[in-house]
Amino acid sequence: MNHRVLADWIMKRLFTLTGYFTILILIGILYLLFSNAIKAFSHIPFSSFFDLHWNPSAHGEPLYGVFQLLWSSLLVTLGSMLIAVPLGIGVAAYLSEIASPKVRKTIRPLIEILAGIPSVTIGFIGIVLIGPFIADVFHLSNGFNALNGSILLAFMALPTIISVSEDALRSVPPSFREASYALGANKWLTLIKVVIPAAGSGIVAACILGFGRAIGETMTVLMVTGNATAMPHSFFDPVRTLTAAIAIELGEVPYNSPHYYGLFVLGIILFFISLGVNFLSEWVASKLRYKI
């Protein structure tokens, strides 16, 4: 009896301790990211981060403006959303409203495989297939530009958008559809006038999550977007995104230099973007629960 109680006592402490250890790790991650980013401000004036251009290794006057990187990230990500949002909602609607259970059971694992393909492999496909294709179609010298990144990121964001949207569409009660059919609407009208609006907040949440997935992606954009440090003017310009800037430059800078701390500032910006994306999607999705 006694050793059973003892074992229980020990295990309770052990689990609690592990829980606290995880909390410590969470705090540690935040602390290290922020403390390193804050050190940047003692070397670099705060205002220089609001400049347009990013070129920390420039001789004489290093430039730390984040807007060029931010705009590049947004350009590639928004481009990917233009492709992924209609496609994703289309596939989700097909799976939830049209596909037979058998078809659905075949397609879903394939989409899960897409979610599991390592980003470096998607980047490789961008180099060997999408890049030459873009160069051919638009008569460019090479296909390493924002458009290539957008196409690849679209397919990387799709599994998230499809699965979350499909869940939202499936959670619309069948009575909604039946009421619409009873009023004489056909399948398509029911879908776009009743089912999609009813699942609206879930679908919006899905697209926000997809956006977050795309803007945080590193290896794919690093491999296919050309990485030029210039302000992009169109989808055919090469771009260097926030994530790619960290990935390229962290390997080149000496530890604890202003540039090194500057990269942590980029990390913090990315961190807040992903935080904002998560909270926004949870907030939007929670509105759905109140409505139905």
Added chain:
Amino acid sequence: MSVISKNITSFIGLRFLGLCTIVVLAFILLVLIDIIWKGAGTLSWDFIFTVPRKGMTEGGIYPALVGTTMVTVITAIFSIPVGVATAVYLNEYASDNMFTKILRASIRNLAGVPSIIYGLFGVALFVEALRLGNSVVSSGLTLGLMTLPYIITATEEALRSVPHSHREGALALGATKWEAIKTIILPSAIAGITTGAILGVSRAAGETAPILFTGVTFYLRFPPDTLDSEFMALPYHLYILSTQHHAIEQVRPLAYGTALVLILLIVVLNIIAFIIRNKYAKELVK
């Protein structure tokens, strides 16, 4: 709108949904078929079990395969026990208050943080502060931290699906809380936990950004023999062969072969997770 034009819109609209699905499936199949088709020619025992030769224009991927395996094992050893134990703490021991709510929200958010941020953190903590240097262990722990929120979330979901009556039944029979966890709760949740763990670790195995600056290196003649040495990894090897090599066109077959091995590794892990999930789902129905 007339009935006819309504029907035409409906016809086109529904076909459009099918078209969207075909486009996405076509992309997935294009990726898989291209890599399998062009990678299969490179794949051989020689490719898997020899080291790169002649400036990585010949030879195999053995050091990269061993490196990825070593790092992934460290990731699993760190993230699975800590993740499962944290989830047990959150779900079975911690009281449901504001603090645990905040904690759960942070863990969910950390699961969505871009992997490159874990790379930054890995450099600051393991390489710099803890002086582990560029090594297998630094990379393994960095990937472990990245995987941790994923495993906690998956385990909690599995634990929540165990009915409350099971817990109460065990306690009513005189089991201590630990005995209830060990004999009733964990065994009922094991399918969900295992699936989550395999998927989390397989995602880590394919990651590149977190290991870029914590220990991976582009060329080694031998696999790493200690945990504090630098290593080659499959995803990074593919990155080097396809973007950084001096003879990119010449090494393209090697890159395809590496991509195929990487995809096979991930797909096999995913299929194992899929089988476990289905097997236990059927047993539950019985």
